[in-house]
Amino acid sequence: MRTASIALTCYDRDVYEPSDDTFLLVDALLKASGSWHAQQRKLCLEVGCGSGFVSCSLALILSQLHVSHHLIALDISHAAISATKSTLNAHKVSTADLIQGDFQHILADTSTFDIVIFNPPYVPTPDEELERTDIARAWAGGWNGRAVIDKFLPLVPKILSEVGELLLVVVSENDPPGILKALHAMDRSLHGGVMMTRRADEELLSILHVQRR
Numbered sequence: 001m002r003t004a005s006i007a008l009t010c011y012d013r014d015v016y017e018p019s020d021d022t023f024l025l026v027d028a029l030l031k032a033s034g035s036w037h038a039q040q041r042k043l044c045l046e047v048g049c050g051s052g053f054v055s056c057s058l059a060l061i062l063s064q065l066h067v068s069h070h071l072i073a074l075d076i077s078h079a080a081i082s083a084t085k086s087t088l089n090a091h092k093v094s095t096a097d098l099i100q101g102d103f104q105h106i107l108a109d110t111s112t113f114d115i116v117i118f119n120p121p122y123v124p125t126p127d128e129e130l131e132r133t134d135i136a137r138a139w140a141g142g143w144n145g146r147a148v149i150d151k152f153l154p155l156v157p158k159i160l161s162e163v164g165e166l167l168l169v170v171v172s173e174n175d176p177p178g179i180l181k182a183l184h185a186m187d188r189s190l191h192g193g194v195m196m197t198r199r200a201d202e203e204l205l206s207i208l209h210v211q212r213r
């Protein structure tokens with residue numbers, strides 16, 4: 001299955017460079033795609049699209065499966081939105097709309113999505129790092145790495161459609177079982193588990209896969 005090519009992916013020093021977490025999320029999309037069928041139309045959302053590598057891969061996977069789809073990719077960073085635009089153009093992907101802004105505002109009154117993906121800023125950092133408005137916003141997660149994740153979790157029951165699935169990147173310090181428990185407590189129909197795990201240097205990365213049941 002063809003996914004985005006690094007050679008055609010645009011990013012500069014203001015944009016998160018595709019890394020192990022990015023590639024793990026694309027591998028998780030390939031795994032999840034085993035249950036996607038051509039007759040289903042998929043409305044998709046990537047929160048924090050960065051370079052656009054993951055959004056572009058998702059669109060390419062869906063196209064190859066002949067799944068009709070539309071993708072919304074959003075990021076708080078202007079530079080990331082402009083990089084994603086270039087990455088999508090370079091791959092001739094035209095099924096996406098891009099929105100610049102904070103997901104907390106954009107997703108407040110939104111419609112629901114069938115596939116939601118987020119590789120959030122998950123790195124445990126001093127809380128002061130959360131005040132930065134530069135590239136640190138791509139990784140800074142506060143003392144347990146959960147500052148941004150915890151703002152996103154309450155939105156999940158609102159934005160996941162009846163057949164929706166969420167793929168969320170986390171590290172062990174984020175307390176993955178605690179995140180799954182919190183989502184289930186917010187909405188009893190949400191069930192999830194660890195879909196994939198990979199060690200990358202000092203990080204133990206996991207993909208949480210959450211669906212309604």
Ligand SMILES: C[S@@+](CC[C@H](N)C(=O)[O-])C[C@H]1O[C@@H](n2cnc3c(N)ncnc32)[C@H](O)[C@@H]1O
Pocket residue numbers: 016017018019021022025047048049050051052053054074075076077080101102103104119120121122137138139148
């Ligand atoms: C770890 S990077 C992931 C980038 C890309 N998805 C990837 O996997 O390579 C996290 C991204 O989330 C964006 N971000 C951080 N806080 C955000 C917020 N409140 N609203 C929207 N995007 C945010 C950052 O600008 C950054 O591009």
